[in-house]
Amino acid sequence: MNGPTDPPPVRLDTMPVAAVQDTFALRRSACAVADLLGADSQDAVRLATALSELGRGVLGADRLTAAFSLRPGPVPALLVTLAWQGGHQLPAEALEASARLLPTHHEHTREGGRVRVEQRLGPALDPDPDLVDRARRLLAAHTGPSALEDSREQTRDLIAALEKTRAQREELRRLNAELEETNRGVLALYSELSGELEETNRGVVALYAELDEKSRQLREASEAKSRFWANVSHELRTPVNAVVGLAELLRSDADVPADERDHRLSLIADSGRTLLALVDELLDVAKAESGTLEPHWAPLDLRAVLSHLDGTLRGQARPGVALRIGPPPPAALLGDETMLTQILRNLLSNALKFTEQGWVGLDSRVEDDPDGRRTLVLTVTDTGVGIPPDQHERVFEEFYQVKGPHQRGRRGTGLGLPYARRLTEILGGTLHLDSAPGHGTTITVRLPADPAPADGPRRELLVVVDDDAAFRDVLRPLLHEFADRVVEVGDGTTAHAAVREVRPDGIVLDLHLGEVDGYRVLAELRADPELRHIPVVVLTSASLTAADRGRLAHARAVLSKSGLTGGRIAAALSDPRPAAPRRPRPPEDGS
Known part of the structure; x- marks a missing residue:
């Protein structure tokens, strides 16, 4: 249908359709x-197929003609109109076939149809x-071909259509391939961005965890400082008041x-000695914390150490409490006699105080x-409050004391057990506590009996695992004192693979590494x-619970990062792997 401004169709030609050959010519x-x-x-x-279907459908109608016209304009079209007179009916099948191919308009009256x-x-x-003019000449030149020629023409048209369809299908396949490639690129980019976002989220979570850990450490440090001033002021004030008052x-x-x-x-002298002992104890703890204490390895006369402790501590026992120090093992030992004496004196004094x-x-x-x-194994056992x-x-925190009625009448700073553990670690050993209320306490100290000194045999290769580059800079020269080569690993994720690749003589492992921490790295090494068999020394600046230390049982030692x-480190790596502590049987009377 023409619009109100479209130009009228231009008539091209009209041809009669009276026989089968005319339908061929029409097509x-x-x-x-x-x-x-x-x-x-x-x-x-x-178009040709639709006219062929329509022409066969109305063939035989009275005065059947086919009129060609050109509709110009913005949407040009070639119009072909079949018209006839009389009551001939166009078969519905032909009309339906034509309508599937092209827009088809049908009219029928008593006088005829079109x-x-x-x-x-x-x-x-x-x-x-x-x-x-060229279109009109072309229509006038076409005469009806034979059925064979028309069939060949249709075959050629069909082949051409099939070839074009095949080309379009190949083009569609190519476009689909390009679209799939684009989709793969989009998916890869999405996956990469998702991975980066997930990694960023993990980093943020790890940062928050680290901040929480630092906050906890600051709170603990603040509590320790408060305990320090409260305990030290009390312990100093008592002997000072006695001296001044007397x-x-x-x-x-x-x-x-x-x-x-x-x-x-004599009371003034006793108070002065108490004050001096307290100051000495504070200075010893300060030296241990600062790292200025170094063990002096020498042949160890354990019998003399035990005899000295028996003579100096027996008077601290309460009435009805026996101090039983067993004989030393018949073996030549190496150790630091001064540090060993301080460890055992603190442990025994603490046990006597609460028994x-x-x-x-x-x-x-x-x-x-x-x-x-x-390994030299020393076990202090008591039947105290637990x-x-x-x-x-x-109880291994400086200045901390377990609250309860057992504290009444028992003076102390709360430095004995922390100092004993710190000295044990300096010697490359471990200290384990086993206790329960009403069942006493057992403390097991394990020390290397013949440790390798720092200037002893060198190690060829060490692996250090720490995510803090600044601390690795501090640690590197210490490790080179006794190792020819040091391989640094900046995270726990790749630690296991790095150790498998280089097969070191020892591993220095930071405990807090982010997502994959030192606990997990140690577990992976233990399971391999x-x-x-490779010795591992764990470093940490945090306070550990008993459960934490239990998870670190595979390590040769756990050392503080301070001092x-x-x-x-060399002594700790050379220390034999500690076995699980056990509670000894009570010695017989008189032993």
């Missing part, structure tokens, strides 16, 4: 004219007189009897490892049959 004419006017080849084939098909021609087309009494009372004067002077009845015992033995190294499980690690020296 060929329509195809040729459509091609001339710029229609696509497939569109020309569709059907029109439209084939669009593409871009805007003006009714050029030359083009119109001195004032002596000065104000010149006529005091000689025996009373001597008694007061009201029963006994306090010290046993010693030497264990041999399959690799030929020996320590609740949730306090097992807190080819790597479990590290090459000698301490």
